[in-house]
Amino acid sequence: MTQLAETLTGPRMNAPAGANRLFAAGARASYRSHVSTYGSLNVAEIGPDLINQLDRSGLTGRGGAGFAVARKFGAMPQRRRSSLWQSSAVVIANGAEGEPRSLKDETLMRDSPHLVIDGLLAAAAAVHATTMYLYTTGTSLESVASAIAERRDASAIRLVEAPETFISGEASAVVNAIQTGAAVPTDRVARLTASGLKQRPTLVHNVETLAHVALIARYGSEWFRSAGTDRDPGTRLVTVSGAVARDRVLEVPGDVRIIDILTFCGATESTIAGVLVGGFHGAWLKREQLGVNLSNAALAPYGAQPGAGILYVLGVNRCGLQFSAEIVRYLARESARQCGPCMFGLPEMATLLERIASGDRDPRLAQELATLSESVIGRGSCHHPNGTSRLVMSTLSAFAEDAKAHLRGQCLRVETR
Numbered sequence: 535m536t537q538l539a540e541t542l543t544g545p546r547m548n549a550p551a552g553a554n555r556l557f558a559a560g561a562r563a564s565y566r567s568h569v570s571t572y573g574s575l576n577v578a579e580i581g582p583d584l585i586n587q588l589d590r591s592g593l594t595g596r597g598g599a600g601f602a603v604a605r606k607f608g609a610m611p612q613r614r615r616s617s618l619w620q621s622s623a624v625v626i627a628n629g630a631e632g633e634p635r636s637l638k639d640e641t642l643m644r645d646s647p648h649l650v651i652d653g654l655l656a657a658a659a660a661v662h663a664t665t666m667y668l669y670t671t672g673t674s675l676e677s678v679a680s681a682i683a684e685r686r687d688a689s690a691i692r693l694v695e696a697p698e699t700f701i702s703g704e705a706s707a708v709v710n711a712i713q714t715g716a717a718v719p720t721d722r723v724a725r726l727t728a729s730g731l732k733q734r735p736t737l738v739h740n741v742e743t744l745a746h747v748a749l750i751a752r753y754g755s756e757w758f759r760s761a762g763t764d765r766d767p768g769t770r771l772v773t774v775s776g777a778v779a780r781d782r783v784l785e786v787p788g789d790v791r792i793i794d795i796l797t798f799c800g801a802t803e804s805t806i807a808g809v810l811v812g813g814f815h816g817a818w819l820k821r822e823q824l825g826v827n828l829s830n831a832a833l834a835p836y837g838a839q840p841g842a843g844i845l846y847v848l849g850v851n852r853c854g855l856q857f858s859a860e861i862v863r864y865l866a867r868e869s870a871r872q873c874g875p876c877m878f879g880l881p882e883m884a885t886l887l888e889r890i891a892s893g894d895r896d897p898r899l900a901q902e903l904a905t906l907s908e909s910v911i912g913r914g915s916c917h918h919p920n921g922t923s924r925l926v927m928s929t930l931s932a933f934a935e936d937a938k939a940h941l942r943g944q945c946l947r948v949e950t951r
């Protein structure tokens with residue numbers, strides 16, 4: 535326990551043990567049960583020292599990209615509390631869960647909205663911002679609005695409804711949505727931390743990330759690191775769906791094997807054809823690779839990352855090529871259609887994968903698809919083409935045997951959808 539955390543919270547109280555951290559106050563936690571579980575957070579005492587705590591904690595973003603959280607905080611211009619500049623800084627809690635298979639942020643805002651609010655208040659205090667937004671879809675608006683109404687320290691937070699589109703949670707789309715109402719990414723030269731909402735320094739963090747910030751502000755970096763691994767400390771929320779007993783949101787430490795998470799959720803290893811890790815911009819793991827930990831470090835050799843915390847289990851009776859083709863078509867439709875790769879590349883990638891999946895026996899299709907997928911990387915204003923390319927390349931690799939079978943006029947799977 536560091537001096538900072540002791541200063542902020544008084545005696546260390548009620549620090550949750552184990553991996554049940556974000557939901558320790560129970561389902562639909564009221565402010566009263568939130569405070570009695572975690573203790574109160576004295577935001578007035580929080581300053582830039584919180585950034586040092588975040589750095590020591592090793593917390594990475596839980597919204598998708600997995601960047602070091604402290605680095606993003608540190609990129610905000612640091613000025614004295616009295617300067618005019620400070621009041622221009624903006625912090626946005628991003629709860630737009632664009633990934634269709636993700637339920638984690640919605641679950642967090644329903645059951646632990648006060649941790650998200652605490653994290654937003656703490657983040658704003660650390661960078662001396664006075665303007666705060668909570669941007670989320672209609673599903674969560676009511677629960678966060680009720681939570682804000684329960685307390686006196688959150689009245690400055692403005693709520694903005696996010697559309698339920700795949701790219702509405704991309705950071706520049708978030709800023710654009712609040713500023714103009716159009717939740718589409720913008721072509722940026724400057725970082726948002728230098729020039730974001732109305733050219734003001736703007737910090738955008740996923741709501742789960744901010745919930746962890748709220749706990750680190752209370753209990754310190756060492757407590758955060760007491761779960762997970764050295765290279766991927768703490769816990770993360772995961773949405774498990776597909777061929778499991780039921781869709782679930784779990785909080786897991788970074789040292790848990792993917793197969794153990796799936797087994798816990800009722801999956802049977804022998805009936806798994808593959809697991810999509812990280813969401814629609816993620817990568818497939820084959821059944822024999824599922825002994826890997828769900829962490830950035832462990833997944834890196836497989837070209838995967840936890841991303842938005844999604845594990846989608848594909849059963850052996852489903853064709854991975856067909857399923858991936860449906861996702862790529864969806865991603866092509868969900869683009870903002872304002873950059874070349876999204877207007878032309880993604881629809882063609884979807885078409886090529888659909889042809890492979892549907893049994894077109896032209897042997898050049900896979901290479902054509904791979905070449906096109908490589909060509910869109912880094913060519914858009916946002917990472918949508920990159921993420922779509924990652925999924926396509928992973929599909930061609932993980933389901934290579936299926937593709938060969940399709941060329942022979944067979945399918946290894948029996949579709950029962």
Ligand code: SF4
Pocket residue numbers: 701718719720868869870871872873874875876877913914915916917918919
């Ligand atoms: S790359 Fe695609 S999704 Fe991203 S801004 Fe351009 S058109 Fe929109």
